[in-house]
Amino acid sequence: MDKTRMQQYMSQMRAMFNKHALYSDESPQYQIPFEPNPGDTVKIRFRTLKNNVDAVYFISGSTRAQMQVGLVRNGFDYYEIEIPVGNEPIRYFFEIQAGRVVCYYNKLGVTRELQEMYSFGIIPGFHTPDWAKGAVMYQIFVDRFCNGDPSNDVLTGEYSYIGEQVNKVDDWNRFPEQMDVRNFYGGDLQGVIDKMDYLQDLGVQVIYLNPVFVSPSNHKYDIQDYDYIDPHFGKIVSDEGDLLWPGDKDNTRATRYIDRVTNRANLEASNELFIHLVEEAHKRGMKVHAWFNPYRVSTNTKPSTIAALNRTAYQTPSSVYVQHPEWVRISGDRFVLDPGIPEVRDWITKVVTEVVANYAVDGVQFDDYFYAESPGSALNDSQTWRQYGQGFASKADWRRHNTQQLIVQVSRAIKQTKPNVEFGVSPAGVWRNRSFDPAGSDTRGAAAYDESYADTRQWVQQGLLDYIAPQIYWPFSRDAARYDVLTKWWADVVKPTHTRLYIGIAFYKVAEPSRNEPDWTVQGGVPELKKQLDLNESMPQIQGTILFRENYLNQPQTQQAVNYLKSRWGS
Numbered sequence: 001m002d003k004t005r006m007q008q009y010m011s012q013m014r015a016m017f018n019k020h021a022l023y024s025d026e027s028p029q030y031q032i033p034f035e036p037n038p039g040d041t042v043k044i045r046f047r048t049l050k051n052n053v054d055a056v057y058f059i060s061g062s063t064r065a066q067m068q069v070g071l072v073r074n075g076f077d078y079y080e081i082e083i084p085v086g087n088e089p090i091r092y093f094f095e096i097q098a099g100r101v102v103c104y105y106n107k108l109g110v111t112r113e114l115q116e117m118y119s120f121g122i123i124p125g126f127h128t129p130d131w132a133k134g135a136v137m138y139q140i141f142v143d144r145f146c147n148g149d150p151s152n153d154v155l156t157g158e159y160s161y162i163g164e165q166v167n168k169v170d171d172w173n174r175f176p177e178q179m180d181v182r183n184f185y186g187g188d189l190q191g192v193i194d195k196m197d198y199l200q201d202l203g204v205q206v207i208y209l210n211p212v213f214v215s216p217s218n219h220k221y222d223i224q225d226y227d228y229i230d231p232h233f234g235k236i237v238s239d240e241g242d243l244l245w246p247g248d249k250d251n252t253r254a255t256r257y258i259d260r261v262t263n264r265a266n267l268e269a270s271n272e273l274f275i276h277l278v279e280e281a282h283k284r285g286m287k288v289h290a291w292f293n294p295y296r297v298s299t300n301t302k303p304s305t306i307a308a309l310n311r312t313a314y315q316t317p318s319s320v321y322v323q324h325p326e327w328v329r330i331s332g333d334r335f336v337l338d339p340g341i342p343e344v345r346d347w348i349t350k351v352v353t354e355v356v357a358n359y360a361v362d363g364v365q366f367d368d369y370f371y372a373e374s375p376g377s378a379l380n381d382s383q384t385w386r387q388y389g390q391g392f393a394s395k396a397d398w399r400r401h402n403t404q405q406l407i408v409q410v411s412r413a414i415k416q417t418k419p420n421v422e423f424g425v426s427p428a429g430v431w432r433n434r435s436f437d438p439a440g441s442d443t444r445g446a447a448a449y450d451e452s453y454a455d456t457r458q459w460v461q462q463g464l465l466d467y468i469a470p471q472i473y474w475p476f477s478r479d480a481a482r483y484d485v486l487t488k489w490w491a492d493v494v495k496p497t498h499t500r501l502y503i504g505i506a507f508y509k510v511a512e513p514s515r516n517e518p519d520w521t522v523q524g525g526v527p528e529l530k531k532q533l534d535l536n537e538s539m540p541q542i543q544g545t546i547l548f549r550e551n552y553l554n555q556p557q558t559q560q561a562v563n564y565l566k567s568r569w570g571s
Helices: 003-012 189-194 196-202 255-262 264-283 303-314 342-358 382-388 395-417 448-452 456-461 483-494 518-538 550-554 556-569
Strands: 041-049 055-060 063-066 068-073 076-084 090-098 101-106 109-111 120-122 137-140 206-209 287-292 328-331 334-337 363-366 422-425 500-505 542-547
Touching: 041 055, 041 068, 041 090, 055 076, 137 542, 137 550, 189 196, 189 264, 206 363, 255 264, 264 287, 334 342, 342 363, 342 395, 363 395, 382 395, 395 422, 395 448, 395 456, 448 456, 456 483, 483 500, 483 518, 500 518, 518 542, 518 556, 542 550, 550 556
Parallel strands: 137 206, 206 287, 287 363, 363 422, 500 542
Antiparallel strands: 041 076, 055 063, 055 090, 068 076, 090 101, 090 120, 101 109, 328 334
């Protein structure tokens, strides 16, 4: 063969079929227009390696139409087809032929098996609010954020919590203790207000606060009610009474504490300050979301905690522990509400509704503590199951039904009260493992569906949530629950829905030594953090990132990562 013919042969010879070059998704590059209205014509694109396949077919229902190359760029062919859009959602996938090779492409990528649930989708008329596209959310653990009003600081010896007196911490750079829950740094709502300009300069668009209601702990997850802001975060205008003597653990003698958190003048002044905070946030175009742990009553069951809960009988309102002891159970070594009781779900819904109606919040967010059991402390809801579980195949199905009912009730109540207030959930990162359900993720982690009895995927599919923020607190190298695997799985879940997706990142693990997750310590955790943020920003389904939690931005071990974030986000 002469040289000319050899060159001609080689130039015309097609490269071996490259499945890795195949690509499409629901982004603006592959669906044009990105968010079509009924009556529009949408151009769908599919990418292959240049001159590498024989044919690409667009398949939707009974339609099977061959696509044509409409664009060639950077060594790739982009096959295109235009389809009319009506009022009904459209589900589609692709068939690729290359010689004797026939394969399909859907949300899972290249596959030989067709599963309808993984088809791409178009929802005519759906438009993501502009403010939510790429929004920067900022979570604030109030006690560790900024001390704007020293007069409301928790004082050393003010009261006893979990068997020991509380302490006021002056050194904000000190490392946390084992029981740091009773150490108070003095952060408050005035501190948040004072830092509003700082938050605005960071580019923050949505603020959501850890619980801020009356509670003896620094994190406020064991609140006594949702009626009043804790005056230690708010305003103390009446400050009478005495501190405990050293070694004294009897809170009946903690008269200064009792006056601070029960005096109506303090409670109402604190509520007014919170209203002012929301107004200041709104002036700067920020959003404020209220955080709830719907079932939790306390963080432990120690005698001192029981005594503290019982003393609320003399307060107005008293703790639900006192008001409805018949609703309270023990689970995960905590006092919790039994969600199998319809009146419990109604009460939680009423509490959320009161907050939405009486405070200028922009959203409500539930934490992932649903049926939160532990091996040695399972929820004893046998009596409730016997009373209300008729008609369910298993107790697990009944439990999931209970939480499903709560989510439905709260979602509807919020929209009926204030339609513009958003509802979101921050669930455990794993919905179900693929070994239990083919629709699950390729993981081996604790699954919300099977262990917390929360069908978080269904809430997205049914349109009950405005947003979901799964806690994907593992690195890329954690085989049991890889960050990239879970992030892509959640992105696929929200694709055909109206629910926005934010990803929760474990900033609290940065630079912390770990045998199972050593990547967090490499170069101060920056490479791992960069990979996670790069992935988030590369996927159009992900609307933002949540760093848990704010206090770790101030820890010495995270400063290399903090500096990286500042350089990345331009602040």
